[in-house]
Amino acid sequence: MASVVWGAAFVAQSIASNNVGTFTFNGIRFIIGGICLLPLLKGHHLSPKQIPPRKLVGGVICGTALFLASTFQQAGIALGATAGEAGFLTACYIVMVPILGVFIGKKCSFLVWPAVCIALFGLYLLCIPSAGMGLSLSSADIALLMCALLFSVQILCIDHYAPLMSPVALACVQFIVSGILSLIAAIIFELIPDPSSWIKALYSPTAWIAILYTGIFSCAIGYTLQAVGQRSLNPALASLIMSLESVFSTLFGWLILHQTMDTREALGCVLIFAAVILAQVPQKTT
Numbered sequence: 001m002a003s004v005v006w007g008a009a010f011v012a013q014s015i016a017s018n019n020v021g022t023f024t025f026n027g028i029r030f031i032i033g034g035i036c037l038l039p040l041l042k043g044h045h046l047s048p049k050q051i052p053p054r055k056l057v058g059g060v061i062c063g064t065a066l067f068l069a070s071t072f073q074q075a076g077i078a079l080g081a082t083a084g085e086a087g088f089l090t091a092c093y094i095v096m097v098p099i100l101g102v103f104i105g106k107k108c109s110f111l112v113w114p115a116v117c118i119a120l121f122g123l124y125l126l127c128i129p130s131a132g133m134g135l136s137l138s139s140a141d142i143a144l145l146m147c148a149l150l151f152s153v154q155i156l157c158i159d160h161y162a163p164l165m166s167p168v169a170l171a172c173v174q175f176i177v178s179g180i181l182s183l184i185a186a187i188i189f190e191l192i193p194d195p196s197s198w199i200k201a202l203y204s205p206t207a208w209i210a211i212l213y214t215g216i217f218s219c220a221i222g223y224t225l226q227a228v229g230q231r232s233l234n235p236a237l238a239s240l241i242m243s244l245e246s247v248f249s250t251l252f253g254w255l256i257l258h259q260t261m262d263t264r265e266a267l268g269c270v271l272i273f274a275a276v277i278l279a280q281v282p283q284k285t286t
Contacts, residue, residue, distance in 0.1 A: 002225040003241065007248025009218035011256050016210035020201045022074040023186035026067070029211050030179030033219025037172040058161030059173025065157055066223075067178040069150035071185070076144035087246050089144035091123045094243045096152035098236035104156070108236040115279035116236070119243055122271030125264050126246055152239070158227055159235040167227035175219055240279050247272055 016025050077086050095116055098108055161170055191198045201207065230238050247269045254261055261269075 002222045002229065003244040004248050005217050005222040005225070006242075006245040007250075008252045008256075009214050009222070010249040011252055012210035012213040012218075016207055016214070017074075017077075019204045019207035020211070021186060021190040021198065022071070022078070023182050024190055024198065024201070025207075025211060025214075026070050026074075027179050027182030027186050029215035029219055030066075030175045030182060032212065032215030033223070034172050034175035034179060036216055036220035037168055037175070037224065040168045041166075041172060056173055058157070058165060059170055060177050062154060062157045062161060062170065063174040063177025064181065065150055065154035066174055067181040069147050069154055070178070070182075072143050072147035072150060076140045076147060079138070079140035079143060081138075081140035081144055086144055087126075087249070088123055088128055089141060090148050090151070091243050091246055092120070092145065092148040093152040093155065094119055094123075094239045096149055097155055097239040100152050100156060101235055106156075106159075106235060108234050109279065112234075112236045112240070112279045115240060115275040118278065119240055119272050119275035122268040122275060123243065123246055124268070125271065126250060126268030155230075155235050155239055155242075158230050159238070162227045162231045167224055167231065170227050171220070171224040174223065237279050240276050243272060244276060 013025075020028075073086070073090055076089070081089070098106075098112055098116060101108065158170070186198075226238075226242070229241075233241075250261060250265060250269065
């Protein structure tokens with residue numbers, strides 16, 4: 001469900017990128033996501049002041065990782081990476097998560113490794129449209145690989161802290177932290193250099209539709225679903241399932257933006273779905 005929500009958010013994010021600065025957009029939507037979750041804390045008999053400091057640390061760490069990953073992703077696109085290149089390199093976290101997990105003692109099913117390879121090839125077919133198109137390691141590519149690495153860290157942080165605290169509380173703190181950091185950067189890099197353009201951008205109704213969708217659905221709902229799901233999933237398997245975001249973004253691009261999908265892209269979708277199923281095949285224990 002999180003992958004579906006995030007896949008649809010690509011449409012909104014594309015629209016917003018033409019109107020609002022990166023830090024401003026991320027800051028407002030993350031703050032909205034955190035505010036939307038505040039009423040739900042009462043259902044867990046919590047208020048922001050009642051969340052224990054040691055658990056607040058988890059939200060701060062996850063929020064900082066989310067802020068950095070989102071920033072590097074947008075930086076890579078701004079530096080000239082194509083949408084396909086950005087989608088493929090960002091999705092490399094499906095490889096990085098199990099590798100990083102090994103170093104911190106996270107074990108996963110043997111089938112996860114071939115599933116990761118299949119999914120990575122599927123993502124290549126889906127996101128890189130030309131069979132002869134290669135990936136040169138430009139500054140944009142380096143930024144996107146950093147984004148993938150930081151999303152891997154964020155997934156592992158969620159895996160660690162989700163069982164220790166309410167998923168709603170974790171998501172709420174994560175968004176507030178990420179939103180505050182983004183708004184501080186927005187003031188420094190977007191508001192102060194050009195106040196008139198910054199204010200004018202926020203008068204766009206189209207931009208606010210995108211901000212509200214990504215704030216309410218992509219943040220408040222999507223990341224809370226991630227925190228809930230990862231309470232009982234291995235992080236490597238979770239990253240594979242979340243890689244379906246690329247598939248759903250392609251499907252929503254076809255349904256909403258009337259973008260076509262060729263045979264190569266369709267095969268990529270099939271391979272990613274197959275990889276997710278393969279990684280969940282139960283194995284006999286000895």
